Amino acid sequence: MRCDVITHGNPIITETFTSDPTVLVHDGTTYLYTGHDEAGPGAERFVMRDWLCFSSTDLLSWTPHGPLLRVEDFAWARDGAKASCVVERHGKFWWYLAMNHATVPGGAIGVAVADHPTGPFRDAIGATLVTNDVPDDDGRDHTNDPFVLVHDDRAYLYWGKHRCFWAPLDDSMTALAGPVTEIELPAFEEGVHVHHRNGWFYLSFGHLYPQRVAYARSRSPEGPWTVEGLVNEVPGNCATNRVAIVEFGGEWFCFYHDGTAPGGDARRRSVCVDRLHHDADGRIARVHMTTEGLRG
Known part of the structure; x- marks a missing residue:
């Protein structure tokens, strides 16, 4: 059953715990x-089995759509529903997700x-990507933490923890090109995100630990990148930090x-x-994390 979750500031979803946003x-x-x-409460490790979705036309009230994917939907995966990214291309919606692999040591990235x-x-x-x-x-x-940028009819996949990588995606969106x-x-930790504005590409990433989010700029989605400052500081009561930056x-x-x-x-x-x-030079002014959120 669909119902609206009316929020009164930050956090914006209060009925369940949510993390690693992508928009x-x-x-x-x-x-x-x-x-x-x-x-x-007080757990020493993450327990993450699925991914949730919420929608809004005003960023103030959010409609939940329930879990849209679970780790068990991927035959090759074991557990660990980590960060993800959804993009639109060719009239379809592509969801890139990180999980722990069932048979290969470490994690892997898949696509739905x-x-x-x-x-x-x-x-x-x-199979894995x-x-x-x-x-x-x-x-x-x-x-x-996979992230995909689609720009000028080309797609770029970024990902990483402790080391950051990128590669082009082919036209099918299902293979490296x-x-x-x-x-x-x-001091790259994880959580890469790229957005484009006025000819600049901004690569945001978790920096140090506990994590702030820093950013770098380039005139190309392929770099080179120049680190320019912080997007936000360490979030309250939390050592990890991953942003999703969007125009609406x-x-x-x-x-x-x-x-x-x-x-x-x-x-x-x-x-x-x-x-x-x-700012006037296109640099990001540091985001002030508030309890009022968009209702302030």
Whole structure:
């Protein structure tokens, strides 16, 4: 049954714990896709089995659409419904997701596809798109937090943990179309996100630990990138930090998660949103994380 969740500031979703936001704007509606934190209070590890979706036409009231995908929908996956990204191309909606692999050490990135932003989604290829040995295996898992940018009818996949990578996607959106390139970023942790505005590409990423979000700029989605400052500071009661930056209604917004909801903590997170501004030179003014959110 569909019902509206009316929020009164940050966090914007209060009925369940949500994390790792990714946002798609389609036909005047904003679709917010999130992870789902199910760990108990004070847990020492994440428990994440599925991904949720909420939609809004004003960013103030949100309609839940329930879990749209579960780890078990991917035959090759074991557990760990990590961060994701949804994009539109060729009249379809492509959902790139990170999970732990069932048989290969470490994690992997897969892709699902649907004809509508709320699905139904299905595994697009029945296999992984990227595994932990791409481009090489240094003993750490680098397959976190996929992000896809579609620009000038080309698609670019970015991902990484401790090391950041990008590669072009082919026209099918289900295979790499060129070499994997590492992006050198200072104290890169995870959570890469790229947005485009007025000829500039902005690459935001988790920086240091506990994580702030820093950003770099380039005139090309392929770089080179120049680090220029912070997007936001360490979120309240939470050591991780991943943003989703989107334009809606002529304004820019920054979605992120924190641990400030009742009963929340670093493994029971909640998505928030505040306005984001660019200065006259196109640089990002640091986002002030508020309890009032967009109602302030």
